[in-house]
Amino acid sequence: MFVTDIDEWEAIGEAHGEVFRDVRPATSMVEVNRLIDPELLVEIEAVAIISE
Numbered sequence: 001m002f003v004t005d006i007d008e009w010e011a012i013g014e015a016h017g018e019v020f021r022d023v024r025p026a027t028s029m030v031e032v033n034r035l036i037d038p039e040l041l042v043e044i045e046a047v048a049i050i051s052e
Contacts, residue, residue, distance in 0.1 A: 002043040006031035012042055 003012055009029060016027070025046070035043050 001027060001029045002032045002035060002045070003029055004032060004034060004041050008041070015042075016044075 001012065001016070003009070006029070012029065035041075
């Protein structure tokens with residue numbers, strides 16, 4: 001995850017947990033200066049395998 005304010009790590013982690021629940025993907029959190037849209041606070045990059 002790329003975040004614009006690492007001081008918000010706890011709230012971001014809580015929101016991440018609400019979305020992914022029991023999936024518990026491996027993740028990293030890195031603070032960046034800005035994201036592509038100035039209104040964004042968090043960007044999540046993901047790779048997934050969806051079985052048919």
